[in-house]
Amino acid sequence: MCGGAGTRLWPASRERAPKQFIPLFGELSTFQDTAIRVSKSDLFDKPIVLTHSDFRFIAAEQLRAVGVDADIVLEPVRRDSAAAVAVSAILAARRRLDAIALVLASDHAVGNNEEFAATCRAAIPAAQAGHIVTFGITPTEPATGYGYLDMGPLLSDGHAHALHAFVEKPNAERAEEYLKKGYLWNSGNFLFRADALLAEFRALAPDVASAAQASCVAATPDLDFLRLDTAAFVKAPKISFDYAVMEKTAKAAVVPATYTWSDIGSWDAVWALSQKDSHGNALKGKAHVRDCNNVLVQSEAAYLTAVVGIDDAIVITTDDAVLVTTRANAGHVKHLVEELRAAGHREAIQHRRMYRPWGYYQGVDEGDRYQVKRIVVKPSGKLSLQKHLHRAEHWVVVRGAAQVSVDGKEALVTENESVYLPLGCVHRLVNPGKIPLELIEVQVGSYLGEDDIIRLEDVYNRSID
Amino acid sequence: MCGGAGTRLWPASRERAPKQFIPLFGELSTFQDTAIRVSKSDLFDKPIVLTHSDFRFIAAEQLRAVGVDADIVLEPVRRDSAAAVAVSAILAARRRLDAIALVLASDHAVGNNEEFAATCRAAIPAAQAGHIVTFGITPTEPATGYGYLDMGPLLSDGHAHALHAFVEKPNAERAEEYLKKGYLWNSGNFLFRADALLAEFRALAPDVASAAQASCVAATPDLDFLRLDTAAFVKAPKISFDYAVMEKTAKAAVVPATYTWSDIGSWDAVWALSQKDSHGNALKGKAHVRDCNNVLVQSEAAYLTAVVGIDDAIVITTDDAVLVTTRANAGHVKHLVEELRAAGHREAIQHRRMYRPWGYYQGVDEGDRYQVKRIVVKPSGKLSLQKHLHRAEHWVVVRGAAQVSVDGKEALVTENESVYLPLGCVHRLVNPGKIPLELIEVQVGSYLGEDDIIRLEDVYNRSID
Numbered sequence: 024m025c026g027g028a029g030t031r032l033w034p035a036s037r038e039r040a041p042k043q044f045i046p047l048f049g050e051l052s053t054f055q056d057t058a059i060r061v062s063k064s065d066l067f068d069k070p071i072v073l074t075h076s077d078f079r080f081i082a083a084e085q086l087r088a089v090g091v092d093a094d095i096v097l098e099p100v101r102r103d104s105a106a107a108v109a110v111s112a113i114l115a116a117r118r119r120l121d122a123i124a125l126v127l128a129s130d131h132a133v134g135n136n137e138e139f140a141a142t143c144r145a146a147i148p149a150a151q152a153g154h155i156v157t158f159g160i161t162p163t164e165p166a167t168g169y170g171y172l173d174m175g176p177l178l179s180d181g182h183a184h185a186l187h188a189f190v191e192k193p194n195a196e197r198a199e200e201y202l203k204k205g206y207l208w209n210s211g212n213f214l215f216r217a218d219a220l221l222a223e224f225r226a227l228a229p230d231v232a233s234a235a236q237a238s239c240v241a242a243t244p245d246l247d248f249l250r251l252d253t254a255a256f257v258k259a260p261k262i263s264f265d266y267a268v269m270e271k272t273a274k275a276a277v278v279p280a281t282y283t284w285s286d287i288g289s290w291d292a293v294w295a296l297s298q299k300d301s302h303g304n305a306l307k308g309k310a311h312v313r314d315c316n317n318v319l320v321q322s323e324a325a326y327l328t329a330v331v332g333i334d335d336a337i338v339i340t341t342d343d344a345v346l347v348t349t350r351a352n353a354g355h356v357k358h359l360v361e362e363l364r365a366a367g368h369r370e371a372i373q374h375r376r377m378y379r380p381w382g383y384y385q386g387v388d389e390g391d392r393y394q395v396k397r398i399v400v401k402p403s404g405k406l407s408l409q410k411h412l413h414r415a416e417h418w419v420v421v422r423g424a425a426q427v428s429v430d431g432k433e434a435l436v437t438e439n440e441s442v443y444l445p446l447g448c449v450h451r452l453v454n455p456g457k458i459p460l461e462l463i464e465v466q467v468g469s470y471l472g473e474d475d476i477i478r479l480e481d482v483y484n485r486s487i488d
Numbered sequence: 489m490c491g492g493a494g495t496r497l498w499p500a501s502r503e504r505a506p507k508q509f510i511p512l513f514g515e516l517s518t519f520q521d522t523a524i525r526v527s528k529s530d531l532f533d534k535p536i537v538l539t540h541s542d543f544r545f546i547a548a549e550q551l552r553a554v555g556v557d558a559d560i561v562l563e564p565v566r567r568d569s570a571a572a573v574a575v576s577a578i579l580a581a582r583r584r585l586d587a588i589a590l591v592l593a594s595d596h597a598v599g600n601n602e603e604f605a606a607t608c609r610a611a612i613p614a615a616q617a618g619h620i621v622t623f624g625i626t627p628t629e630p631a632t633g634y635g636y637l638d639m640g641p642l643l644s645d646g647h648a649h650a651l652h653a654f655v656e657k658p659n660a661e662r663a664e665e666y667l668k669k670g671y672l673w674n675s676g677n678f679l680f681r682a683d684a685l686l687a688e689f690r691a692l693a694p695d696v697a698s699a700a701q702a703s704c705v706a707a708t709p710d711l712d713f714l715r716l717d718t719a720a721f722v723k724a725p726k727i728s729f730d731y732a733v734m735e736k737t738a739k740a741a742v743v744p745a746t747y748t749w750s751d752i753g754s755w756d757a758v759w760a761l762s763q764k765d766s767h768g769n770a771l772k773g774k775a776h777v778r779d780c781n782n783v784l785v786q787s788e789a790a791y792l793t794a795v796v797g798i799d800d801a802i803v804i805t806t807d808d809a810v811l812v813t814t815r816a817n818a819g820h821v822k823h824l825v826e827e828l829r830a831a832g833h834r835e836a837i838q839h840r841r842m843y844r845p846w847g848y849y850q851g852v853d854e855g856d857r858y859q860v861k862r863i864v865v866k867p868s869g870k871l872s873l874q875k876h877l878h879r880a881e882h883w884v885v886v887r888g889a890a891q892v893s894v895d896g897k898e899a900l901v902t903e904n905e906s907v908y909l910p911l912g913c914v915h916r917l918v919n920p921g922k923i924p925l926e927l928i929e930v931q932v933g934s935y936l937g938e939d940d941i942i943r944l945e946d947v948y949n950r951s952i953d
Contacts, residue, residue, distance in 0.1 A: 034792075034794075311824070311827065311828060311831070311833075313820065313823065313824050313827060314817065314820065322810075325808070325854075326806075326807070326808040326809050326810065326835070327499075327808065327809045327810070327828070327833055327835045328809070328810045328812070329499075329809065329810065329811050329812070329824055329828065330811075330812045330813070331811070331812070331813040331817050331820050331821060331824050332813055332814055332816070332817030332820055333798075333801075333812065333813065333814055333817070336798075336812060338810070338812050340810050341791075342791070343790070343791040343792065344791050344792045344793070344794065345787075345791065345792070345793045345794065345803070345805050345810055346794050346795075346796070347793070347794070347795045347796070347798065347801060347803050347812050348795065348796035348797055348798065349797055349798055351797070352779065352796050352797030352798070355778065355779065355796050355797055356796060358778065359776070359778050359794055359796050362776065362778060363776060363792070363794065366776070368776075368792055370791070370792045387852045387853035387860060388852035388853070388860070388862050388928070389790075390862075390886065390887065390926060391887065392886070392887065392903075393886035393887065393926075393928070395852060395853070395860065395862075395928050397853050397855075397860075415904050417882075417884045417906050419882045419884075419930040419932075421855065421857070421858035421930065421932055422855065422856065422857065422858065438857075438932065439880050439932040441882050441906060441908065441930075443906065461855060461858075463853070463858070463860050463928075463930045465884040465886065465906075465928045467884075467886055467903065467904040
């Protein structure tokens with residue numbers, strides 16, 4: 024599942040590029056880490072990726088980058104996790120009637136993939152016996168940000184336990200109590216027999232079950248994606264899988280897990296999970312600290328970020344926004360983003376760099392009646408055949424080769440060459456080469472909004488969204 | 489005097505664009521505020537601006553912007569304040585034999601220009617009587633960052649006092665003691681009869697006096713500037729005016745001043761001098777705070793700066809660097825800059841936007857073998873006739889009109905037109921129009937350093953530096 028849009032890791036994470044797709048540690052996103060986690064073992068079949076339609080190209084591109092093949096299923100609207108889990112069960116059952124399905128959030132960190140696979144293996148007998156198995160993490164601290172699992176006696180398979188109760192996120196005092204009682208963290212990952220889960224859905228959340236079923240029946244292929252039927256899917260109630268099924272079912276079981284786990288719910292969690300120097304400082308990118316302890320500094324932009332004399336600071340810089348807070352206040356970032364959104368700041372919602380199926384573009388300068396973008400087109404990438412009503416464009420190719428069509432005339436434009444696209448011309452840009460094409464686009468006109476595109480043809484079927 | 493290069497207000501202030509030229513409060517720099525302070529009264533003659541040769545164009549441009557006419561005198565090298573004060577006395581004496589000269593630092597804040605003028609007026613009789621009058625500020629707090637003045641009895645003119653002693657910057661305990669004793673802050677501004685001061689220089693710092701004298705005698709005009717003779721000026725010892733003269737002379741006197749004054753020695757001082765909201769927060773630019781008190785946030789860049797849950801924070805963002813510190817640690821910024829310089833960070837020394845006599849340029853994007861700059865040329869601005877050995881350039885005019893010469897061919901290039909400058913061509917750019925010319929320059933080549941310019945001709949005489 025990678026359709027969510029969290030704001031707690033703003034400004035790295037945005038509604039249009041949420042945290043599961045951001046490289047928070049090292050080079051890979053947690054979505055990529057998750058895909059790798061279930062592909063490097065003979066235990067798992069080809070993954071089914073459930074994501075929002077908006078994220079289909081970034082999901083496909085990130086899978087391609089790590090060499091994981093998956094079925095990508097598109098949710099036309101957000102309906103929380105219950106509908107997504109139901110769809111995944113339906114699609115798993117289509118593959119095999121006795122399929123056992125593992126449902127994973129793609130924005131979690133897991134410390135050890137081998138231990139994770141071993142835990143999955145241990146949970147299979149209980150799942151085969153009809154249980155909906157949830158993975159309970161041994162707590163490392165009295166966290167108040169997680170739900171807890173009150174585990175019952177060991178079941179007959181020798182691995183899974185009965186589940187006495189799901190316990191809501193506690194306050195600090197209760198969290199201490201839960202630790203003493205041996206409660207586990209609820210990690211929100213599940214293993215079940217697809218048919219058994221669907222039976223529970225029909226019994227406990229029939230609206231979700233029928234909407235999911237209808238959206239799969241009427242689903243349509245779209246390039247390499249499977250697009251769930253919109254009219255059917257919108258009828259699913261917005262409800263989480265925990266509320267819709269897990270807290271009601273008599274079939275829940277829990278398998279204790281010993282790997283380290285985090286839902287990376289705040290920048291403080293990112294600090295905790297990051298590699299740190301002897302002062303507890305975690306620095307990434309062009310960052311410099313002086314007289315600091317236990318700080319997290321991530322400079323994703325080209326510019327230098329310097330922090331002097333603050334302990335426990337969190338400083339995140341991107342190419343259009345800077346966040347400064349403390350580890351203790353990191354949980355308030357979501358409220359900040361609400362304020363920024365209410366104030367109309369574009370930075371609350373989207374990045375300057377916009378990913379497209381053909382590559383990406385990024386604003387680099389803007390002024391009165393002009394703006395400048397860097398456009399990078401992947402080999403074989405092909406922009407739509409388009410025209411603009413309010414702007415002319417100048418393209419200067421700075422790397423690679425461009426096949427450019429202007430009002431039907433074709434030309435090959437190579438490094439250090441430029442081409443002019445007068446207002447109203449019908450044009451298309453293709454990278455026919457073997458390396459990424461980079462060009463600088465200077466737009467000049469009275470209106471420079473991204474919505475001044477009339478698409479006449481698009482290989483990525485982008486007329487429908 | 490505006491030749492200094494402080495680093496305590498990094499990253500707004502850099503060695504190549506120091507704090508006196510930065511708009512720290514509102515729209516004007518303290519250099520501009522200082523120029524206005526001595527031009528809006530019949531008390532003052534045309535100012536003599538002493539600056540380093542590197543700053544001549546920014547000084548001239550900032551004076552022009554506020555409509556102040558001045559003689560601009562260029563120091564070829566930095567020799568601290570003694571040599572500058574000596575030169576100013578020599579040049580004042582050239583204007584009038586009985587000239588009374590006022591020497592001002594250009595990086596100080598003064599609360600009230602009328603009170604300032606009144607204080608100058610009150611100091612004139614003592615100066616005419618041969619005293620070197622320093623202005624003593626009534627302290628508002630036991631500051632440890634200022635030197636103090638131990639004032640003696642009132643002199644016969646009725647305004648100035650004898651000066652018992654200059655007192656070095658104290659620790660916190662001594663500063664309290666000085667306040668109780670009625671000591672004043674030493675503001676580093678002086679009023680004197682030029683001939684009387686020069687006599688003291690000859691007696692107390694003859695090396696400074698002779699170097700200053702020789703550098704003025706051999707000074708040469710350069711456009712509208714007067715360039716002190718390098719060979720003579722370098723012989724002046726590097727010493728402050730306080731050490732060279734004030735702490736030795738028997739002619740010192742002090743006039744108490746009641747206007748508020750600050751040398752703006754740190755970001756904490758900028759916070760103290762800024763307008764603040766009811767939480768004590770001083771915000772400038774695209775800044776947003778949540779749950780903060782007594783913070784200073786200056787966002788000079790186009791991007792958004794958000795601060796959550798930190799009191800007393802200082803966050804300064806420019807287009808290539810971010811500083812995060814606290815009011816209490818603001819004094820350590822100069823050490824930070826030393827570290828950054830030692831680590832080879834360009835940001836320690838210069839801004840991304842580079843001022844030139846014809847306007848400015850600013851990098852907006854860079855990649856492998858290319859970079860993109862925004863170039864803004866003032867009306868009538870004229871770049872040098874030049875060529876490059878390692879790069880070709882594409883210019884797209886996005887505002888205004890450009891007169892472009894390429895290998896002797898002239899063309900007028902207007903908004904939404906572009907021109908290509910092949911590697912090695914001899915070219916020149918002129919803004920013949922009435923509004924600023926803005927263009928986007930895309931450079932492509934194997935070496936893109938700013939020093940790949942062969943200047944064949946320059947109206948601003950930039951071959952000599």
